[in-house]
Amino acid sequence: MQRWDVVVVGVGAVGSAALRAASEAGARTLGLELHSPAHAGGSTHGRSRIFRHAYFEHPDYVPLLRHSTARFQALERESGDSLLHRCGMLAMGDPGSSVVHGTLESARRWELQAEALDAAAMRRRFPWFELPTDAIGAFEADAGVVRPEAAVRASVRAAERRGAELRTSVRVHGIVEDGSGVALRTSGGDVRAGAVVVAAGAWAAKLLPELAPWLRVTRQVQAWIAPRPATDLAGFPCWLLDRGPHERPLYGLAPHPDASADDEPGDGRHPKVGIHGSDLVVDPDVGAQPVDDDDVKRILSACRRLAPTLADRCVAAATCLYTMSPDSQFLVGTREGSRRVHFAAGLSGHGFKLSPALGDALVDLALEGRTGLPIGFLAPNRLKIGPSPQPR
Numbered sequence: 001m002q003r004w005d006v007v008v009v010g011v012g013a014v015g016s017a018a019l020r021a022a023s024e025a026g027a028r029t030l031g032l033e034l035h036s037p038a039h040a041g042g043s044t045h046g047r048s049r050i051f052r053h054a055y056f057e058h059p060d061y062v063p064l065l066r067h068s069t070a071r072f073q074a075l076e077r078e079s080g081d082s083l084l085h086r087c088g089m090l091a092m093g094d095p096g097s098s099v100v101h102g103t104l105e106s107a108r109r110w111e112l113q114a115e116a117l118d119a120a121a122m123r124r125r126f127p128w129f130e131l132p133t134d135a136i137g138a139f140e141a142d143a144g145v146v147r148p149e150a151a152v153r154a155s156v157r158a159a160e161r162r163g164a165e166l167r168t169s170v171r172v173h174g175i176v177e178d179g180s181g182v183a184l185r186t187s188g189g190d191v192r193a194g195a196v197v198v199a200a201g202a203w204a205a206k207l208l209p210e211l212a213p214w215l216r217v218t219r220q221v222q223a224w225i226a227p228r229p230a231t232d233l234a235g236f237p238c239w240l241l242d243r244g245p246h247e248r249p250l251y252g253l254a255p256h257p258d259a260s261a262d263d264e265p266g267d268g269r270h271p272k273v274g275i276h277g278s279d280l281v282v283d284p285d286v287g288a289q290p291v292d293d294d295d296v297k298r299i300l301s302a303c304r305r306l307a308p309t310l311a312d313r314c315v316a317a318a319t320c321l322y323t324m325s326p327d328s329q330f331l332v333g334t335r336e337g338s339r340r341v342h343f344a345a346g347l348s349g350h351g352f353k354l355s356p357a358l359g360d361a362l363v364d365l366a367l368e369g370r371t372g373l374p375i376g377f378l379a380p381n382r383l384k385i386g387p388s389p390q391p392r
C-alpha cells in the first residue's frame with residue numbers, strides 16, 4: 001500500500017490550505033474529501049467572506065490574520081485569480097459596544113490602522129446606515145471580502161501542480177495510529193500516512209469523538225439583499241452591527257466585483273446580509289432545513305431598521321453551517337495521546353479568513369512536530385479549565 005507523508009481529511013477552507021502547504025513543503029500529499037471542495041453542504045460556500053485584521057474576538061489572532069492575508073495574496077499571484085477585495089470593514093454599536101471597543105483595542109495593540117468614528121462621521125461617510133446619535137464605530141480600510149470557493153479551488157490547483165492528489169466523494173470512517181504511522185479506513189479503501197491533518201469542519205466530532213462535548217453545529221442563513229432602485233453603493237463596506245448582549249450581531253458584505261459571474265450559491269451583484277449565530281443544531285449528514293419565509297423576513301426587517309435603502313428585497317438565500325466551540329474560539333492542535341494526528345475544529349463562524357494560517361500551522365505540526373505560528377491560545381486543553389460544554 002502506498003504511504004503518504006501527509007493525508008488531509010476534508011478539503012474545504014482549512015483542508016485546501018493544508019493541502020497547498022504540505023505540497024509546497026515537498027511532502028507526498030493526499031486530500032480526501034467527502035463531497036467536493038467548498039461544496040454547498042458545509043461551511044465554505046456563498047461567494048464571500050469578510051477578512052479583517054483588527055480583531056475584537058481575541059487580539060492573539062492578529063499575527064495569524066496578517067499571515068493569512070499574505071498567503072491569500074501569494075495565492076492570487078500564483079493563480080491569477082482575484083480573491084481579495086479591499087472595501088473596508090465598519091463595526092458599529094452603542095457607546096459600550098464590546099465589538100467596537102475590542103476592534104479599536106486590537107488595532108492599538110498591534111499598530112493596525114483602524115479609525116474611531118462617531119455617529120456624525122459614520123452618517124457622512126456611510127450614509128446607508130441610520131444610527132442613533134450616540135452610536136460609535138471603528139473602520140478598518142485594509143479589510144474586505146474574500147471569495148471562499150475561488151480561494152479553495154485555487155489552493156487545490158496550487159497543490160495539484162506540486163504533485164498533491166485529491167480524491168473526492170470519499171468518506172474517511174476511521175483514523176487509527178500505530179507504532180509506524182496512521183491507518184485511515186475510507187469508503188475508497190485503506191490509506192496509510194506518516195501524519196494526518198483533520199480539517200473536517202462540521203463533521204469534526206464524527207471523526208474525533210473526543211471533541212464532541214465541545215462542538216455544536218448550527219444552521220445559518222445568508223441572504224442576498226437588493227437595495228432600493230437608484231441606491232448608490234459606491235464605497236460600500238463590509239459591516240457589523242453589535243446589537244448588545246440580548247440580540248445577535250447583524251452583518252453585511254459588499255459584493256466582490258469579480259464574483260458576479262460565479263456559478264455559486266447566492267447572487268454576486270448584491271450585498272449579502274446575515275445574523276451571526278443561531279440555536280438550530282444540525283447533523284451535517286442530514287443537512288440544514290432549507291431557507292423559509294421567516295428566515296428571510298427576520299433578516300430583511302433587521303436590515304431595514306438599520307439601513308432602509310439597502311433592504312428592498314431578498315434576491316437569493318442559502319443555508320450554511322457554523323461549528324461552535326464553547327468560547328467561540330478555534331480548537332487547534334494535536335490529538336491527545338498522539339504525535340501524528342492534528343486538527344482544526346470549532347471555527348465558530350469566523351474561520352475562513354484564518355484558514356491559510358491554520359493550514360500552514362497544521363502542516364508544520366504534521367511534518368516538524370512544532371510550528372512557529374502562534375496557535376498556543378487555541379489549544380483545546382483550555383476548555384478543561386474553562387467554560388463547561390454546551391448542551392448538545
Ligand SMILES: Cc1cc2nc3c(=O)[nH]c(=O)nc-3n(C[C@H](O)[C@H](O)[C@H](O)COP(=O)(O)OP(=O)(O)OC[C@H]3O[C@@H](n4cnc5c(N)ncnc54)[C@H](O)[C@@H]3O)c2cc1C
Nearest residue numbers: 010012013014034042043050172201203320347351352353
Ligand atoms: C453564513 C456564513 C458566513 C460566514 N462568514 C464568515 C466571514 O465573513 N469571515 C470568516 O472568516 N468566516 C466566516 N464564516 C466561517 C467560515 O466560512 C468557516 O469557519 C470556514 O469556512 C470553515 O472551514 P472548514 O475547513 O472548517 O470547513 P469546510 O470548509 O466545511 O470543510 C470541511 C470539509 O470536510 C469534509 N469532510 C468532513 N468529514 C469528512 C470525512 N469523514 N471524510 C472526508 N471528508 C470529510 C466536508 O465534506 C467538507 O468539505 C462564515 C460561515 C458561514 C456559514
